[in-house]
Amino acid sequence: DEMRDRVVLGEFGVRNVHTTDFPGNYPGYEDAWDQRRFEEAFRVDIIREEEGALEFDMVGIDAAIANAFRRILLAEVPTMAVEKVFVYNNTSIVQDEILAHRLGLIPIRADPRLFEYRNQGDEEGTEIDTLQFQLKIKCSRNPQAAKESSDPNELYFNHKVYSKHMTWVPLGNQTDLFPDADFRPVHDDILIALLRPGQEIDVLMHCVKGIGKDHAKFSPVATASYRLLPDITLLQPIEDEAAEMLQKCFSPGVIEIQNIKGKKVARVANARLDTFSREVFRHEGLKNLVRLARVRNHYIFSVESTGILPPDVLVSEAIKILMGKCQRFLNELDSVPME
């Protein structure tokens, strides 16, 4: 029973890692797949939703599917990013290819669902799959600066090239397709290059739709990760000094000490906060009194978006992409006759 639903952290290793609840493994347990039972046991709780980050729990699914969602969030949800940079003039100190690399990594606030993928071998780019941006900036000397000042902010105009200097150039009928859209980088204060008087940058950029598998610049999440819910059990009641030591072994807030009949007794208050540093195993006296484990099917996901799409939209997109993959194989199975 413990093997079925807890992953136990021993002193030197982790036990019961793999899922074993397949039909036939345990007599007396109904393990075959049942959609109804899954739906009854499954739930999603949203813990915290902030500007660009989302923390939510998924209870009742298996590691394989949770990991599939995480992998899709990182690598297969499409976004728009700068792919081709046409350099008309670059007299700055930043080399062309470095400048192009930096421009590619800037997140662009454009909903990728409105665009198509570019066809292979298509060099020009049509209006349905490309966004064009222009960066044209020239640094000049400030004639009104004081004689002895050495502050570049006073001496020069436009010496720092920020992402807010990128302007959208509509292609074809994009002004009609997106009348009130404003395509620009997500953050205005990303420093792209530094200039001095006489240097200028004049580039035209094409943004296309891509996925993270192709290049990491297309990844829509700053990061997406999950962890299992910790489960700490005290095998025996722990009192007094041992209780104090136990409280120090875990992250603050996990163990709380209550005063019962004059004696201090330790109790697990909030196991969720723990980061499992296994400090307990370093103390001989406490080692055998605590069982550190994780609940096998309770996943705490944490998704941070780069700002292109809000994190809950990203999770929905990831789930739809997994469905799309299954559908693709189902269609192939039906269309190609199996001999």
Place this chain on the structure above:
Amino acid sequence: VQADGTDGNCVTFVLHDEDHTLGNSLRYMVMKNPDVEFCGYCITHPSESKINFRIQTRGTLPAVEPFRKGLNDLMGVCQHVLDTFEVRVFLKSS
């Protein structure tokens, strides 16, 4: 997709453009099927993105059946997860 096998019960499917993302989750769904005797997948070479997905069934059931059922079950799971998640987001935002 390609299929290869001696008789209808043990079939190795070669899925192109796939990796652990679909492979592991599909393997889990197919293993939950009590008619399946063996199910596994492997990545032939990390530089090529294709997986060998093998299903062996007990009895005389053709191997395509658990594959299809696994895909349908996975679709069902995703649909349910999506619905539950969207309901939650809606409830949280309102």
